[in-house]
Amino acid sequence: MGEFWPVGDVLAYLGGSWRVERAVRDLAHDAAGRFTGTTVFGPLGTGELQHHESGTFVWQGVARPAERTLRFLPGPGPGTALVRFADGRPFHDLDLRSGRYVADHPCSADLYRGEFTVQGEHRWRTVWRVRGPAKDLVLTTDYLRVD
Template identity: 70%
Template sequence: MGEFRPVPEVLVYLAGSWRVQRSVRDRASGDEGRFDGITVFSALKEGGPGHDGLLHEESGAFVWLGVARPAERTLRFLPGPTPGTADVRFADGRPFHDLDLTSGRHIADHPCAADLYRGEFTVRDTDHWRTVWRVAGPSKDLLLTTDYVRVG
């Protein structure tokens, strides 16, 4: 993907509902899975006036080795340290990664025990963005590609 769309304010851009399609590939075994669902970014009242963020709620079905299971996750996107950026946290408040889409593209790392999660975030236009997470560690070699399409 050669061209990226700059996003001056990531929290404004993400607000709303997105259709989500994620492919998951285990690069060691060759196994593949798929998640299909919806992600809703809704107002999160935290930190007082002018410091609100977004609650990220994702739900859908994950198919792995032919077996479909319900799947969901919740994240918090808080205002970042510089205008237009976000501080992404797990539902329990633990830090996950930073997010700065002011250039339309961002790389973020998240160390997790012996594994390293490296995410690349790219914005195509007002209604399409993508994340690609590469997970590497002693027992993991995964590639997770997620496409988001704005609903409505």
């Protein structure tokens, strides 16, 4: 994709509900799975957004409920945010002013590298490539606004 959609205010852009579809590929074991569900970015009252994702993860034919929670704090500029785990630990920075951003997150000896691309007012994507001694994964997530 050659065109990206710049975001002037990342927290305003993300606010609301999104339909989520994630493809998970384990390259080391030639396995694949899929997550489908929703992500809601709701205000926390401190200028932050709470990201709550819930749905179903299917892996090796077995479907399980899955969920996660993140916090998005205002960054140094309106097109930026600081992403934290639910317990407050840092995850990564986010800058969507150009409509595209690459973030790194070291996790033990593995490295998570995420590419965020905004494809329009109601659509964005993340692709996380995870490499290291414990993991060799590609996680591609498409978000489509539902409200």
